[in-house]
Amino acid sequence: MRTVQVYLEDSYLRELEAEVVEIIDGVVLDRTIFYAASGGQPTDTGSMVGSATYEVKEVAKREEIIHKTEPLPSLGERVKLIIDWDRRYMHMRQHTAIHVVSSIAMKEFGAMITGNQIGMEYSRIDFNFKDWNSEISHSLQARVNEELRRNQDVSVLSMKRDDILKMDGALKVDERLLPTSDVLRVVKIGDVDMQPDGGTHVKNTSEVGEIEIYKIENKGKNNKRMYFTIQR
Ligand SMILES: [Zn+2]
Numbered sequence: 525m526r527t528v529q530v531y532l533e534d535s536y537l538r539e540l541e542a543e544v545v546e547i548i549d550g551v552v553l554d555r556t557i558f559y560a561a562s563g564g565q566p567t568d569t570g571s572m573v574g575s576a577t578y579e580v581k582e583v584a585k586r587e588e589i590i591h592k593t594e595p596l597p598s599l600g601e602r603v604k605l606i607i608d609w610d611r612r613y614m615h616m617r618q619h620t621a622i623h624v625v626s627s628i629a630m631k632e633f634g635a636m637i638t639g640n641q642i643g644m645e646y647s648r649i650d651f652n653f654k655d656w657n658s659e660i661s662h663s664l665q666a667r668v669n670e671e672l673r674r675n676q677d678v679s680v681l682s683m684k685r686d687d688i689l690k691m692d693g694a695l696k697v698d699e700r701l702l703p704t705s706d707v708l709r710v711v712k713i714g715d716v717d718m719q720p721d722g723g724t725h726v727k728n729t730s731e732v733g734e735i736e737i738y739k740i741e742n743k744g745k746n747n748k749r750m751y752f753t754i755q756r
Contacts, residue, residue: 525587525588526545526552526554526588527545527553527555527556527589528554529555529556530556531556531558531559531724532680532709532722535616535725537557538557539605539606539607540556540557541603541604541605542555542556542603542604542605543600543602543603544574544597544598544599544600544601544602544603546588546599547596547597547599548590549590549592550584550593550596551572551578551590551591551592551593551596551597552588552590553591553605556583556591556605557607558570558580558583558589558591558607559583559612559615559723559724560583560584560585560590561582561583561584561585562585562722563721564619564622564640564641564642564723565619565642565723565724566643567582567583567584568580568611568612568615569581569582569607569608569611570606570607570608571605571606572591572593572597572603572604572605572606573603573604574597574601574602574603574604575597575598576595576597578593578595578596578597579593579594580592580605581594612724613726614644615642615644615724616725616726616731617726617731617732617754618642618643618644618647618754619723620678620713620725620726620729620731620732621647621668621672621752621754622642622647622649623711623713623725624668624671624672624713624716624717624729624732625649625664625735625752626640626649626717627713627716627717628664628667628671629664629750632667633660633663633664634653635652635653635656636651636652637649637651638651638652645753646738646751646752646753647751647752648749648750648751648752649749649750650743650747650749650750651747651748651750652747652748653746653748654745654746656740656748658740661737661750662737664737665736665752668735669735671714671716671729672730672732672734672735673729673734674714674729675728675729675730676713676714676715676716676728677727677728678711678712678713678725678726678728678729679711679712680710680711680712680725681709681710681711681712682707682710683707683708683710684706684707684708685702685705685706685707685708688708688710688720691718702720703720703722708720709721709722711723711725713725714729716729732754733754734754735752735753735754736752736753737750738751738752738753739751
């Protein structure tokens with residue numbers, strides 16, 4: 525992949541100068557701050573400003589990161605990237621929240637997480653748990669908010685794959701779903717969660733605010749889907 529994913533180093537950059545290095549069925553840049561949908565986090569939207577304004581409607585990660593724009597810029601054009609910050613920042617807050625919810629649900633309530641989806645209005649987590657009830661939802665919510673209020677720093681580390689595999693509880697997904705590289709990006713949230721992750725997060729749990737679990741759906745015998753919101 526030719527594009528430097530600047531958001532992996534700095535999730536808070538809202539604007540960046542870049543160059544169009546290829547046009548496939550969208551725009552490939554030398555570097556980008558646009559997050560391409562993956563790991564449950566939706567794509568960033570926004571615009572590129574060069575000799576005209578190109579609206580960025582979707583960003584896809586394939587062999588290259590493809591920015592779908594309307595209209596298309598020209599090859600070699602210098603553009604200023606501007607992301608829709610309200611959207612991105614909500615995704616960052618929701619993403620950090622989802623890690624804290626998943627970690628507590630797993631460690632303290634024994635729920636096995638099977639999937640998740642981050643959104644602007646709410647996020648949802650799929651998990652295995654036989655007899656879930658509203659009391660468990662309430663205790664989980666209280667525990668998560670307690671951890672969020674502790675103002676825990678969120679840091680991004682590089683760790684060797686082998687070391688991660690040896691660590692208790694760091695692997696929350698099947699090993700085969702991890703990137704194949706020897707060194708992985710790991711997101712650590714204070715002492716509450718640590719896992720390989722390619723998403724964008726806030727710097728401190730105080731930025732998340734409080735969560736509210738407002739719905740649990742049955743998705744088969746042992747499968748549940750939990751929905752939560754965070755304050756705007
Ligand atoms: Zn994540």
